[in-house]
Amino acid sequence: MSYVVDFTNVSTVGLESSPVAEALAGLRANEARYLRNKYGHVFTVEPASQAQETIDWVHGILKDERGIVIASPPLEATGFEVEGIRMAYLFYESGLSINVMYTIDDAKKRAVGFKLSEGMEIPEELASTFKFARQKSKLAGTIRGSYFTFKNDH
Structure with a gap:
């Protein structure tokens, strides 16, 4: 069952098994707010069991581009397209x-971010390759992030 992420009333729905569920919910809400403000997109997620195609696509990019598992x-x-950009979270x-x-x-x-x-x-699979910068968020506290670019088709 899909879930529309509310960035006004942050909820741990679907994330309860995470040891950092509250922080992860804030991070998810932060992404929802970004997508609403930048693209007017309503951020909707679904359980991993119902999103295997999206998961396989992202995992394939990670493995092919950097050997990351x-x-x-x-x-x-979730996976969607907006303004000519295919996005997955x-x-x-x-x-x-x-x-x-x-x-x-x-x-x-x-x-990939x-x-x-x-x-x-x-x-461990990211620690030796990536440096993480810190960013403050009202919804997620301190977020640490990193990314890499790629040019191959996937």
């Missing part, structure tokens, strides 16, 4: 959030 299980995911039990922004007509504007919920350690 995320150890934590995904709890929720995955939220993991560990508190990790991964998003892909894949510009369909311009291979120069494709990226990683965000860590407050209180979450950097996952």
